[in-house]
Amino acid sequence: MAKILIVEDEVDLAELISSWLSRQGHATETFNNGDDALLELRQYKNIYDLLILDVRVDGKSGLDLCKLYRQEGGLAPIMVITAQDSLDMMEKAFSLGADDYIGKPFHLKELEVRTEGLLRRGHLPDTKSFQIGDIELDTALRQVKKKGQIVHLSPKEYALLELFLKHPHHIFSAEEILRRIWEADIDAMNDTVRGHINRLRKKLDKREGESIISNIYGVGYKLNS
Numbered sequence: 001m002a003k004i005l006i007v008e009d010e011v012d013l014a015e016l017i018s019s020w021l022s023r024q025g026h027a028t029e030t031f032n033n034g035d036d037a038l039l040e041l042r043q044y045k046n047i048y049d050l051l052i053l054d055v056r057v058d059g060k061s062g063l064d065l066c067k068l069y070r071q072e073g074g075l076a077p078i079m080v081i082t083a084q085d086s087l088d089m090m091e092k093a094f095s096l097g098a099d100d101y102i103g104k105p106f107h108l109k110e111l112e113v114r115t116e117g118l119l120r121r122g123h124l125p126d127t128k129s130f131q132i133g134d135i136e137l138d139t140a141l142r143q144v145k146k147k148g149q150i151v152h153l154s155p156k157e158y159a160l161l162e163l164f165l166k167h168p169h170h171i172f173s174a175e176e177i178l179r180r181i182w183e184a185d186i187d188a189m190n191d192t193v194r195g196h197i198n199r200l201r202k203k204l205d206k207r208e209g210e211s212i213i214s215n216i217y218g219v220g221y222k223l224n225s
Contacts, residue, residue, distance in 0.1 A: 001159050002049035002119050003180050006030045007037045007065060008081070009057040017052065020108045021115065025142070027159070027181060034060030041069055047180045048076045050118055052111075053098075055082035055089070063096055070097035077118040081106070130165035132212065132225055135204055137165055146204060156181060157200045164213060164223040173220035197221060 004026050008014035011032055018028040031037040034057045041048070051069065053062035060068070066078050077100070080093040085103025093101050099121070100114055130137045134147045142158060144151045153161065159181045163172070172180070174190040182192070197213055205211050214222050 001162060002026045003047055004028045004050045004052060004115070005037065005040070005048045006052045007034060007057055007062060008032065008052070008054040010054075016108065017111065020112065024112060024116075026115075029179075031057075033058045034062065034065055037065055038068065041065070041074065042072070044176070044179050045069070045072070045074050047176060050076055050115060051078045052115075053078060053080055055080060055084060055093075063093060066093065066098055067096040077121060079114060079118060130162075132165065132168075132223070135212065137161060144204075151203055153200070153203065154196075156196050157203070160196055160200055161204075164221075168223045168225045171216050171220045171222045176220065193221075 004021055006014055006017055006021075006028055008017065008030070009032050014030045014032060018030050021028050029040065031040065036059070037053075037057075038060050041051075051065070051074075053065050055062040062080055062082070066080065069076075069078070078098045079100045079102065080098045081102050081104060082089060082093075083104040090101045099118055102111065102114060128138065128140050130139075135151075136145045137143075137158075138145075139162065144153055144158065144161065160177070163177070163180060174193045177193045178190070201211050201213060210224055212224055214224050216222055
């Protein structure tokens with residue numbers, strides 16, 4: 001699962017892109033205003049795996065966002081979308097740090113293919129399986145096994161485990177996990193994160209010994225590798 005930021009001024013199109021990518025197993029956040037998107041990126045720059053930026057939006061333009069995000073150290077791949085499909089616009093987008101470019105109108109399947117290509121090239125690990133102790137996660141099958149036996153996880157529990165396994169040395173705050181795993185408009189709180197992590201521990205922890213996920217008091221949660 002990837003976390004994708006979508007900045008698109010056409011509300012219906014933004015919702016369509018978000019729904020399409022969500023069906024592919026990704027979590028999305030959608031903004032129709034560039035200024036709001038910039039505030040989001042400055043506060044949560046490191047939780048996004050891909051940015052999809054429309055050139056013409058209110059406030060900061062998609063190209064402005066592209067430029068500022070790169071200047072401020074943002075590493076996630078960027079796809080620029082625009083109705084101004086010209087070589088000059090394409091050249092400008094790439095010069096500001098974009099990784100791909102798609103002109104309107106486009107087919108959502110093409111967007112999906114380009115998105116998956118950027119995620120493979122980006123900073124997400126390209127590993128298909130992860131293992132810690134006797135627990136194995138297969139991203140291709142979206143399957144988790146413990147001692148060779150399949151463990152049935154809810155979609156959010158799976159997303160949490162995948163997040164920790166892909167970033168084994170990172171301490172995630174509850175707020176960071178909420179922004180990463182849950183949609184912003186979902187009524188989720190820190191207790192939601194705590195509850196899901198506790199259920200994940202019950203399914204994966206050994207009867208004795210250290211839990212698979214530690215609670216770093218006052219900071220957040222970390223995988224015990």
